[in-house]
Amino acid sequence: MKSHKKSVVVLFAVVFMMMGALILGSSVSAAPPSGSSITGTVKLDGVAPHQKGIDMSKEPSCAAIHKDKPAMMESVVAGANGGLANVVVYISQGLSGNEAASSDAVTLTQKGCQYIPHVVALDAGQHMKVVNSDSTSHNIHPQPTKNAEWNKSQPPGSAPFDVTWANEEIAVPVKCNIHPWMHGYIAVVKGPYGVSDDSGAFTLSNVAPGSYTLTAWQETYGTQTQQVTVAAGKAASANFTFKAK
Amino acid sequence: METKFMKSSLLLGAASLLLMSAVSWAQMTKYQEDQRLNMEAHVGKYTGHAADAQANYRRYCVGCHGVEGDGQGENAQWLDPQPRNFTLGQFKCRSTPSGTLPTDEDLYNSVGRGFDRSVMPIWNQLTNQDKVDLVAYVKHFSSKWTTEKAGEVFPIPAEPEVTADRVKAGQALFQKLECWKCHGVEGRANGPSSDTLQDDQNRPIKPYNFTEGSRPKCGSTDRDIYKIFMSGLDGTPMPSFIDNVKPDEAWDLVFYLRTLQPKNAYNMKERAIAKQLGLKPIDPNAPAPAAPAASSGGQP
Numbered sequence: 001m002k003s004h005k006k007s008v009v010v011l012f013a014v015v016f017m018m019m020g021a022l023i024l025g026s027s028v029s030a031a032p033p034s035g036s037s038i039t040g041t042v043k044l045d046g047v048a049p050h051q052k053g054i055d056m057s058k059e060p061s062c063a064a065i066h067k068d069k070p071a072m073m074e075s076v077v078a079g080a081n082g083g084l085a086n087v088v089v090y091i092s093q094g095l096s097g098n099e100a101a102s103s104d105a106v107t108l109t110q111k112g113c114q115y116i117p118h119v120v121a122l123d124a125g126q127h128m129k130v131v132n133s134d135s136t137s138h139n140i141h142p143q144p145t146k147n148a149e150w151n152k153s154q155p156p157g158s159a160p161f162d163v164t165w166a167n168e169e170i171a172v173p174v175k176c177n178i179h180p181w182m183h184g185y186i187a188v189v190k191g192p193y194g195v196s197d198d199s200g201a202f203t204l205s206n207v208a209p210g211s212y213t214l215t216a217w218q219e220t221y222g223t224q225t226q227q228v229t230v231a232a233g234k235a236a237s238a239n240f241t242f243k244a245k
Numbered sequence: 246m247e248t249k250f251m252k253s254s255l256l257l258g259a260a261s262l263l264l265m266s267a268v269s270w271a272q273m274t275k276y277q278e279d280q281r282l283n284m285e286a287h288v289g290k291y292t293g294h295a296a297d298a299q300a301n302y303r304r305y306c307v308g309c310h311g312v313e314g315d316g317q318g319e320n321a322q323w324l325d326p327q328p329r330n331f332t333l334g335q336f337k338c339r340s341t342p343s344g345t346l347p348t349d350e351d352l353y354n355s356v357g358r359g360f361d362r363s364v365m366p367i368w369n370q371l372t373n374q375d376k377v378d379l380v381a382y383v384k385h386f387s388s389k390w391t392t393e394k395a396g397e398v399f400p401i402p403a404e405p406e407v408t409a410d411r412v413k414a415g416q417a418l419f420q421k422l423e424c425w426k427c428h429g430v431e432g433r434a435n436g437p438s439s440d441t442l443q444d445d446q447n448r449p450i451k452p453y454n455f456t457e458g459s460r461p462k463c464g465s466t467d468r469d470i471y472k473i474f475m476s477g478l479d480g481t482p483m484p485s486f487i488d489n490v491k492p493d494e495a496w497d498l499v500f501y502l503r504t505l506q507p508k509n510a511y512n513m514k515e516r517a518i519a520k521q522l523g524l525k526p527i528d529p530n531a532p533a534p535a536a537p538a539a540s541s542g543g544q545p
Contacts, residue, residue, distance in 0.1 A: 058437045137423035139484035143445060149335065150344030151477050153484040155422050161488055177482030178426050180441040 038204040038228060038236045042087040042196045042216060046244030048078035049220075054181045061135045062113035062179070073181075074118045075220045076244075083200025084242055086119040087218045088170060090193040091204070092225065094212035099191040101125035105162070108174075108186070110138045110154070115174065115184030119219065121193045124168050128186070131160045137178060142186060144172040151177075170217050185219055207236075216240040284390060286349040286381035293349075293377030295385040301375055302382050305368065314386030326363050327448070334389030335445075337478040338463035343485035345396025346389060352380045354464065361460035399475060402492050404467055407500050407514045409522055415501025418494060420527045422486060424474075427452040430526040432505030442482045450481055455505035465511065470499050 053070040056063040062071075077085040101123035109116045111133040122128055132138050132154040141151040146169040152161065165172070171185040187193070194202035204214075209232040215225045221242045230236045286293035302310075309328040311318040316330035329336070338355050339347040356376045359367035368376065384390040405411065419425065427442065429435040432455030444450045453461055463473050475495055477485030490498065503515035504524060518524075 137426065139482065141482070141484065148344040149445070149479065150342075151479060151482070151484040152343060153422065153477075153486045153489055155489050158489050177442055177484075178423070178438045180438070180443075 079198030298378035298382035331386035334387035341396025415497035
């Protein structure tokens with residue numbers, strides 16, 4: 001009988017604690033998304049290294065797609081005015097850890113035997129849709145070190161499939177064994193991120209006010225960091241320059 | 246007020262946790278090692294214990310797989326294919342989806358079967374109990390087994406009767422799935438992508454040659470072949486086809502693959518049907534055949 005009473009008390013205590021935790025949890029996660037953003041430009045200082053053309057003659061259906069303008073390697077993609085494309089910009093320090101992954105899915109498309117985009121970024125836990133638009137089979141073979149490695153076939157006409165990544169990893173190389181020239185990267189980040197476009201421009205949205213370390217990653221040149229402070233309701237800016245090698 | 250108190254107590258808790266982990270950091274590795282020697286394996290009525298396999302591992306396995314299970318034993322430098330690195334927790338022969346751990350039974354079958362076209366023999370001299378102990382020992386090398394469970398075994402429907410229609414449907418799949426890109430139109434491992442294939446360590450690797458008469462790496466029964474292309478061989482270019490081939494269709498492909506092999510104990514019927522049909526190798530430039538393979542078979 002006594003032990004019964006005891007267990008009731010314990011139960012109450014546990015329930016009370018759980019309620020407390022719930023209140024605490026909700027008060028933390030209820031921090032309103034202030035909607036501040038970090039925008040900027042990534043520049044390349046110097047001349048981009050020559051990108052080799054890709055010989056796709058082993059895959060006639062893809063070679064046909066590129067017959068007017070041959071496909072190029074994409075290890076450094078410089079756009080107009082020295083803008084550097086495919087640079088992943090993300091917050092490497094200063095996040096509260098409560099950021100929720102974006103509920104929008106990102107898409108990785110295999111088209112003309114290339115990955116589009118060449119560099120795709122997403123949150124750990126965010127969904128990624130893998131699409132094959134080609135009339136040839138691809139196998140999607142990411143080679144992560146901090147996530148589970150897998151290798152899936154996607155024949156022409158098959159439905160897109162969905163993938164999520166558990167752990168932060170910048171960046172996971174992805175390849176197709178059938179078409180050895182196909183290379184891409186999947187950057188798995190935590191919190192807000194942006195990928196620079198052909199003009200080098202990037203935007204990180206929904207950044208809560210605070211001081212952060214911002215990191216820019218480029219597949220050939222590696223990483224650069226800088227400090228940035230974001231004030232409530234005010235857009236912050238940050239620019240990066242990579243030296244051409 | 247209450248939140249503030251809770252926050253500070255949370256902070257205190259986090260700090261003390263950090264301190265505790267720092268203190269135990271030095272002993273972590275040894276601790277984990279001991280923990281992992283408790284690793285078990287379960288196959289049928291047998292329970293394997295990693296600690297019981299130490300002597301057998303040192304006697305039979307260490308020369309190739311190494312003391313640390315990293316595949317860098319003293320013989321490794323002379324071997325091609327290279328011995329498996331157990332610390333990666335990645336295995337070719339599985340009855341589980343790509344990217345997941347194999348079952349204990351999968352590993353047990355590998356120890357008992359050996360690998361054709363490699364120096365890994367059939368370990369006939371070991372008892373069942375020895376082999377299950379060794380499975381537990383293989384598992385103890387990778388921390389993956391302490392954080393993850395084996396993948397969910399995908400169901401395999403009962404094997405249907407081989408028919409001419411099924412062999413033909415299998416051939417259509419062979420074309421549609423573009424197996425020939427690596428394995429070649431006759432299964433001679435000479436497809437257009439065959440000479441550029443690399444494994445995960447960027448070492449050259451050859452696709453399986455069906456016409457050679459050697460055993461597939463992960464077993465020679467119909468079920469083994471079914472599992473090979475559905476699961477994919479992780480760490481190699483061979484991808485998983487489970488999203489694109491319906492369970493019943495997969496048997497059609499098994500039957501067709503059998504016709505590519507020279508006569509063996511398993512393919513009398515398939516070869517007879519192929520002969521009767523006058524089955525010719527696929528023409529990769531011909532438009533994809535319509536009827537049996539028309540549906541995409543993909544999962545949403």
